[in-house]
Amino acid sequence: MKNKNSVIRLSRYKNALRRLKTMGFARIFSDNLADAIGVTPSQVRKDFSIFGISGNKRGGYQIDELIEHLNNILGKNTIKHAIIVGAGNIGAALAKYDGFEKDGIKIDAVFEADPLKVSSQAVIPVLHADQMIEFIQTNDIRIGIIAVPESSAQQVLDLMVLSGVKGVLNFAPIRLRAPKECVVNNVNLVLELENVIYFSNLLEKEAQEAEINI
Amino acid sequence: MKNKNSVIRLSRYKNALRRLKTMGFARIFSDNLADAIGVTPSQVRKDFSIFGISGNKRGGYQIDELIEHLNNILGKNTIKHAIIVGAGNIGAALAKYDGFEKDGIKIDAVFEADPLKVSSQAVIPVLHADQMIEFIQTNDIRIGIIAVPESSAQQVLDLMVLSGVKGVLNFAPIRLRAPKECVVNNVNLVLELENVIYFSNLLEKEAQEAEINI
DNA sequence: ATGTTTTTGTGAAAAAAATAACAAAACCCC
DNA sequence: GGGGTTTTGTTATTTTTTTCACAAAAACAT
Ligand SMILES: NC(=O)c1ccc[n+]([C@@H]2O[C@H](COP(=O)([O-])OP(=O)(O)OC[C@H]3O[C@@H](n4cnc5c(N)ncnc54)[C@H](O)[C@@H]3O)[C@@H](O)[C@H]2O)c1
Ligand SMILES: NC(=O)c1ccc[n+]([C@@H]2O[C@H](COP(=O)([O-])OP(=O)(O)OC[C@H]3O[C@@H](n4cnc5c(N)ncnc54)[C@H](O)[C@@H]3O)[C@@H](O)[C@H]2O)c1
Numbered sequence: 001m002k003n004k005n006s007v008i009r010l011s012r013y014k015n016a017l018r019r020l021k022t023m024g025f026a027r028i029f030s031d032n033l034a035d036a037i038g039v040t041p042s043q044v045r046k047d048f049s050i051f052g053i054s055g056n057k058r059g060g061y062q063i064d065e066l067i068e069h070l071n072n073i074l075g076k077n078t079i080k081h082a083i084i085v086g087a088g089n090i091g092a093a094l095a096k097y098d099g100f101e102k103d104g105i106k107i108d109a110v111f112e113a114d115p116l117k118v119s120s121q122a123v124i125p126v127l128h129a130d131q132m133i134e135f136i137q138t139n140d141i142r143i144g145i146i147a148v149p150e151s152s153a154q155q156v157l158d159l160m161v162l163s164g165v166k167g168v169l170n171f172a173p174i175r176l177r178a179p180k181e182c183v184v185n186n187v188n189l190v191l192e193l194e195n196v197i198y199f200s201n202l203l204e205k206e207a208q209e210a211e212i213n214i
Numbered sequence: 215m216k217n218k219n220s221v222i223r224l225s226r227y228k229n230a231l232r233r234l235k236t237m238g239f240a241r242i243f244s245d246n247l248a249d250a251i252g253v254t255p256s257q258v259r260k261d262f263s264i265f266g267i268s269g270n271k272r273g274g275y276q277i278d279e280l281i282e283h284l285n286n287i288l289g290k291n292t293i294k295h296a297i298i299v300g301a302g303n304i305g306a307a308l309a310k311y312d313g314f315e316k317d318g319i320k321i322d323a324v325f326e327a328d329p330l331k332v333s334s335q336a337v338i339p340v341l342h343a344d345q346m347i348e349f350i351q352t353n354d355i356r357i358g359i360i361a362v363p364e365s366s367a368q369q370v371l372d373l374m375v376l377s378g379v380k381g382v383l384n385f386a387p388i389r390l391r392a393p394k395e396c397v398v399n400n401v402n403l404v405l406e407l408e409n410v411i412y413f414s415n416l417l418e419k420e421a422q423e424a425e426i427n428i
Numbered sequence: 429a430t431g432t433t434t435t436t437g438t439g440a441a442a443a444a445a446a447t448a449a450c451a452a453a454a455c456c457c458c
Numbered sequence: 459g460g461g462g463t464t465t466t467g468t469t470a471t472t473t474t475t476t477t478c479a480c481a482a483a484a485a486c487a488t
Contacts, residue, residue, distance in 0.1 A: 005475070007412055011405045015387060029435070038389050041435095042477055049437060057436045057483040074408055075415040082407070089307035096303045099387065099404050105411075142418075143411060167414030169407050173229060173313065175252050181421065183413040185406055189308070190317050191225045192401055193296070193383050194288055197319075197357060198221055199397040200381030201289040204356075207395065219445070243465065255465095256447055263467060271453040271466045 006047045007074075012037040013044070014070040021063050029060040071104075080105050082143035083136065085156050087112035087126050090171050091147035095124045105143075109135060113152075136163035146170040157184070220261045221288075226251040227258070228284040235277050243274040285318075294319050296357035297350065299370050301326035301340045304385050305361035309338045319357075323349060327366075350377035360384040371398070 016036035020028060030041040030048075048054065048061075053069050055061035071077045082100075084091050087110045094100075095110050112118055113129040120127055127135065135141070144165045146153050153172035160168060160182075167183045170176055173191070178184045230250035234242060244255040244262075262268065262275075267283050269275035285291045296314075298305050301324045308314075309324050326332055327343040334341055341349065349355070358379045360367050367386035374382060374396075381397045384390055387405070392398045 001413075002474070008405065008409055011408045011412075012402075015402075015405070016389070019388070031435090036389060040477065042479095043475095045435095045437060046476080055436065056485095058434050058485050060435070074412050076408065076411070080411050089310045093303035093307040094403070097403075100407065103404050103408065105404070105407060142414060143407070145407070166418060167410040169403075169410050174233070175230070175250060181417060183410055183417060185410045185413075187401070187403065187406055188226075188229075189311075189383075189401065190313050190319070191222065191229070192399055193314065193319060193357070193359070194225045194290065194317065195222055196381040196383050196397055196399045197290070197294050198225075198288050199399075200356060203395060203397060204380060216444070245465090254447065256449090257445095259465095259467060260446080269466065270455095272455050272464050274465070 003050055006050055009037065009039065009043070009047050010051065010070055010074060013047070014067060014074065014076075017063055017067050017070070021067070026063055027060045028063055028066070030055075033061075076104050078104075080143060081108050081139065081141055082106070082145060083108055083132070083141055084110045084145040084147055085112075085129070085132065085160075086110075086147035086149075086152075087114075087117045088147060088149075091145075094145060094147065095126075107145075108139060108141065111135070113148075133159060133163045136160065136165060140164070142166045144168045146172055146176075148172065150174045217264055220264050223251065223253065223257070223261050224265065224284055224288060227261070228281060228288065228290075231277055231281050231284070235281070240277055241274045242277055242280070244269075247275075290318050292318075294357060295322050295353065295355055296320070296359060297322055297346070297355055298324045298359040298361055299326075299343070299346065299374075300324075300361035300363075301328075301331045302361060302363075305359075308359060308361065309340075321359075322353060322355065325349070327362075347373060347377045350374065350379060354378070356380045358382045360386055360390075362386065364388045 013033055016033060017028065020032070020036065030044040034041040034044045051073050053066065082105055084095055084107055087095070091110060095107055100107060107124050110124060110126045111129045111132040112126050115128060118126050118128050142165060144160045144167070146156055146168060148156050150172045153170060153174055154176055157168060157170070157176045157178060161178055165182060168178070168185070170184055170186050173188045175186070176184050227247055230247060231242065234246070234250065244258040248255040248258045265287050267280065296319055298309055298321055301309070305324060309321055314321060321338050324338060324340045325343045325346040326340050329342065332340050332342050356379060358374045358381075360370055360382060362370050364386045367384060367388055368390055371382060371384070371390045371392060375392060379396060382392065382399070384398055384400045387402045389400070390398050
């Protein structure tokens with residue numbers, strides 16, 4: 001898929017822009033934005049160029065306009081509805097998190113297999129897993145978050161796809177198979193941490209070698 | 215940084231291998247592994263080639279040997295100690311998660327600013343944030359996880375770096391600045407979800423256009 | 429007005445990553 | 459033990475991503 005990284009960066013820019021806006025900026029230059037998310041100014045302009053975003057020579061970009069534009073590209077100008085499956089550690093944490101709502105993503109419900117964890121009167125209702133298919137269909141949900149154990153993840157995904165879900169964020173550390181009409185994005189936190197460990201080890205090793213070569 | 219993606223995939227391979235091993239395999243071919251994590255067999259062999267991992271022509275790879283080798287490269291043959299800062303939604307979820315320990319990562323303590331959340335007798339003790347620096351130094355902690363609000367994240371990182379932390383996994387949705395001797399890896403879940411939304415929208419759009427062009 | 433400075437937008441170049449291609453080794457079967 | 463088959467390991471090729479570089483537009487100064 002071409003420009004995958006650009007899209008990810010667009011989200012980052014939007015994020016940074018919101019912060020910069022609350023800091024009182026009305027306009028922004030490619031190098032401010034670059035600095036805010038840690039890329040080169042060229043990269044910023046290139047990304048914008050790819051998606052047809054333009055600013056003003058010497059005047060930079062109007063923040064409000066830019067955010068609007070980014071939201072349009074990212075399909076975020078209408079509220080997006082999503083569900084979470086699995087009301088365990090991570091599922092519950094996500095359900096309580098207010099950062100999604102701030103970004104126009106509304107978690108409509110959580111689905112859980114364990115009847116003891118069901119609580120349909122909560123702010124974000126926790127419903128029984130059996131109700132998931134119907135809920136997805138009647139509420140036309142397109143986005144799902146999988147927070148169930150590895151062993152049930154594929155099964156949950158299959159049900160989601162069957163019901164009409166088109167995009168999934170998966171926390172189970174396993175590769176899920178989906179038909180090509182459904183996007184699956186995996187978040188593997190162990191892997192992320194291992195990665196940190198690897199690169200920090202590498203840095204330490206390099207530092208030691210540099211010391212020897214003095 | 216060169217080969218960054220290869221390193222990430224090495225962790226994936228290791229993960230898949232553990233699963234394949236419990237399924238009874240003793241040997242594995244590049245195409246099995248490729249299939250398990252969703253890449254091409256060439257990619258698998260290329261990755262291994264880069265890190266000097268070799269198998270047997272026609273015999274594939276001995277799983278145990280391979281895991282051992284990957285662990286060595288990833289610096290995982292000794293237990294890695296880490297701390298979490300912030301005992302909120304995500305911090306608590308991570309502390310309870312058993313997936314880290316399975317992978318040789320031990321969370322030694324959680325640090326929290328709110329005295330009401332401190333509970334030093336818990337399985338993984340939740341200590342007061344004031345004790346962090348000393349704990350890191352006396353226990354020689356190199357890895358930290360940041361699970362505090364955006365507004366305190368940079369401050370926490372600075373303290374960590376000061377105390378000797380060399381690698382950080384950050385959940386706050388903000389770019390943190392670290393000196394180059396400390397690696398910072400960001401996990402931004404809102405962004406991950408936005409990404410899913412973008413690409414699923416794209417797919418739907420493409421599907422619609424394809425329909426028109428029949 | 430005219431020159432100077434700043435900053436964008438993009439095409440060209442470089443770097444990095446992924447894929448393909450295939451020789452060589454290892455095994456199998458007869 | 460020779461011919462066929464499988465699978466690695468690596469080099470070559472292609473694709474993708476990032477960076478560079480600079481012309482042109484806009485703002486400013488004088
Ligand atoms: N907790 C973490 O910090 C963390 C970190 C990284 C990855 N993960 C992954 O996230 C997933 C969930 O982790 P967790 O720690 O929240 O586990 P958990 O056991 O706390 O929660 C899982 C929940 O899913 C429910 N469940 C099981 N099957 C279900 C089904 N078919 N339909 C609906 N609900 C079902 C269980 O009843 C349970 O409440 C796991 O795959 C785990 O590997 C978790
Ligand atoms: N909860 C989620 O699902 C989720 C998802 C994505 C991102 N995040 C991010 O993760 C971070 C934490 O989110 P959360 O939902 O767990 O928030 P939370 O408010 O539940 O938890 C934050 C905790 O950090 C503590 N804290 C604040 N300053 C501290 C300091 N200096 N030292 C130690 N502890 C301190 C607070 O007392 C609180 O207990 C935030 O940056 C958030 O944006 C959370």
